[in-house]
Amino acid sequence: MTSLGDDLRAFIDASPSPFHAVAEMARRLGEAGFTELDEADRWELQPGGTHYVIRDGGSIVAFRVGSSPLADAGLVAVGTHTDSPTFRSGRTTTSPGSATSWSASSRTAACSPTPGWTAS
Numbered sequence: 001m002t003s004l005g006d007d008l009r010a011f012i013d014a015s016p017s018p019f020h021a022v023a024e025m026a027r028r029l030g031e032a033g034f035t036e037l038d039e040a041d042r043w044e045l046q047p048g049g050t051h052y053v054i055r056d057g058g059s060i061v062a063f064r065v066g067s068s069p070l071a072d073a074g075l076v077a078v079g080t081h082t083d084s085p086t087f088r089s090g091r092t093t094t095s096p097g098s099a100t101s102w103s104a105s106s107r108t109a110a111c112s113p114t115p116g117w118t119a120s
Contacts, residue, residue: 022060029062
């Protein structure tokens with residue numbers, strides 16, 4: 001069994017750019033049983049279906065269709081973005097001669113789907 005830390009490191013290693021991150025997410029979603037949809041197509045969604053859509057190679061949206069009518073159950077959405085999962089660490093100088101500080105922009109985070117995760 002892979003630990004969450006090992007899984008995150010593997011995701012980071014496979015994702016040097018947002019495009020790589022999307023490809024890795026699509027791979028993982030496919031392994032978890034999700035199917036890719038084309039946003040230009042008319043979708044025939046079935047209750048319980050799991051799908052994802054990729055736009056321009058740099059954005060991905062994944063979703064699971066609920067089993068209850070949307071009017072009864074509502075919609076649950078969770079989002080994140082892959083601004084740049086390049087995970088750089090470094091120091092920047094705030095002004096000439098001043099002490100260095102960690103740049104907020106150099107700290108980034110990413111997430112990976114957990115197979116078997118379900119929304120309640």
